[in-house]
Amino acid sequence: MTDITLVPLSQEDREQFIKDNQEAFNYGALEEFDRRDEHFEEEGEIISCDTIRQSIDGGVAYRIM
Numbered sequence: 001m002t003d004i005t006l007v008p009l010s011q012e013d014r015e016q017f018i019k020d021n022q023e024a025f026n027y028g029a030l031e032e033f034d035r036r037d038e039h040f041e042e043e044g045e046i047i048s049c050d051t052i053r054q055s056i057d058g059g060v061a062y063r064i065m
Contacts, residue, residue, distance in 0.1 A: 009061040017063060018052045 009017055025046040055061075 005065045006062040007065050009056065009063055013063065014056075017056075017061065018049050021052050022047055022049070 022045050029046050
């Protein structure tokens with residue numbers, strides 16, 4: 001069995017967290033639609049950096065470890 005831990009997002013991990021989420025959204029769009037969704041928030045990204053920043057700035061974000 002694998003243990004899963006939630007760790008509060010540190011300031012040092014913030015930019016990588018944003019990139020990881022963008023990659024996950026892009027992957028999900030490819031899996032679901034078998035091509036990239038044409039509703040990009042920013043060039044080549046399903047979800048923009050700003051959208052993710054707004055989501056995590058208003059609360060507490062965690063990384064799954």
